[in-house]
Amino acid sequence: MIRRKHFLAVGATAIAATTAFAWTLIAADKPKLGYTDTPSYPGSKWRVHDGERPQPKIVEPGTCSTQEQPGKPPRDAIVLFDGKDLSRWRGEGDRPAGWLVEGGAAATPGHGKPGSGTILTRDEFGDCQLHVEFATPNPPTGRDQGRGNSGIMFFNRYEIQVLDSYENLTYPDGHAAAIYGQYPPLVNASLPPGKWQTYDIVFTAPRFKSDGSLESPAYVTMLHNGVLVHNHTAILGAVAFRALGKYEPHGPKGPIALQDHGNPVKYRNIWVREIKGYDQP
Numbered sequence: 001m002i003r004r005k006h007f008l009a010v011g012a013t014a015i016a017a018t019t020a021f022a023w024t025l026i027a028a029d030k031p032k033l034g035y036t037d038t039p040s041y042p043g044s045k046w047r048v049h050d051g052e053r054p055q056p057k058i059v060e061p062g063t064c065s066t067q068e069q070p071g072k073p074p075r076d077a078i079v080l081f082d083g084k085d086l087s088r089w090r091g092e093g094d095r096p097a098g099w100l101v102e103g104g105a106a107a108t109p110g111h112g113k114p115g116s117g118t119i120l121t122r123d124e125f126g127d128c129q130l131h132v133e134f135a136t137p138n139p140p141t142g143r144d145q146g147r148g149n150s151g152i153m154f155f156n157r158y159e160i161q162v163l164d165s166y167e168n169l170t171y172p173d174g175h176a177a178a179i180y181g182q183y184p185p186l187v188n189a190s191l192p193p194g195k196w197q198t199y200d201i202v203f204t205a206p207r208f209k210s211d212g213s214l215e216s217p218a219y220v221t222m223l224h225n226g227v228l229v230h231n232h233t234a235i236l237g238a239v240a241f242r243a244l245g246k247y248e249p250h251g252p253k254g255p256i257a258l259q260d261h262g263n264p265v266k267y268r269n270i271w272v273r274e275i276k277g278y279d280q281p
């Protein structure tokens with residue numbers, strides 16, 4: 001009996017020693033990072049160069065698109081349309097999304113056809129990074145606002161214009177990449193009709209106080225075909241035609257819509273990433 005106890009004690013001691021040794025190895029493997037004698041940021045628990053601050057989450061980046069092939073979204077993106085189906089979309093009034101999906105792209109069917117109309121994401125989004133690719137009709141038809149018109153509508157109310165703005169004059173705040181009716185793009189980076197074009201949009205949702213008044217406006221930063229067209233621009237209110245946009249209070253998230261303006265614009269490779277704050281998992 002004494003011998004058995006002795007063996008148990010020796011065994012337990014050996015296990016504890018091995019565990020301690022393993023932890024020592026793990027601790028030794030963890031590099032000592034940063035500094036502990038630096039000032040803290042105002043209002044933050046973290047110091048300057050704080051090695052204990054959470055490491056940024058690793059995200060496998062995507063790949064760029066070519067005219068022939070859409071790129072791959074970043075690993076953590078929510079893919080809204082991958083060229084196959086519109087299951088993440090619905091029509092207005094909860095009708096099915098009636099756009100034609102063909103050859104890896106979805107096309108606005110134009111007014112007057114069955115199932116046509118604006119389509120909206122089934123999920124809702126607030127602050128987000130949105131990637132959209134579109135191609136306006138080739139050969140082009142129409143002119144001014146009647147040529148390749150569609151739009152990206154955050155909250156189904158703040159519109160980034162889609163238009164064939166290649167050698168097509170229109171009022172400047174109605175060009176492709178305009179915040180429609182408010183700000184023209186900083187430059188016109190449009191490609192010819194039929195070419196795939198990209199919008200990369202960073203959208204900050206507006207905030208409202210409990211009494212419904214505006215606390216902070218929506219902001220847009222945006223690249224059109226890789227060229228900056230809006231730089232943290234404050235949106236003036238919901239999209240309006242021949243009027244000034246106004247804010248109406250709404251919740252923190254809403255659908256993203258693709259506008260049907262009666263021209264058969266094609267879309268492909270649409271993805272979104274929700275924007276979180278710093279130090280978030």
Ligand code: MG
Nearest residue numbers: 149150151162
């Ligand atoms: Mg439009």
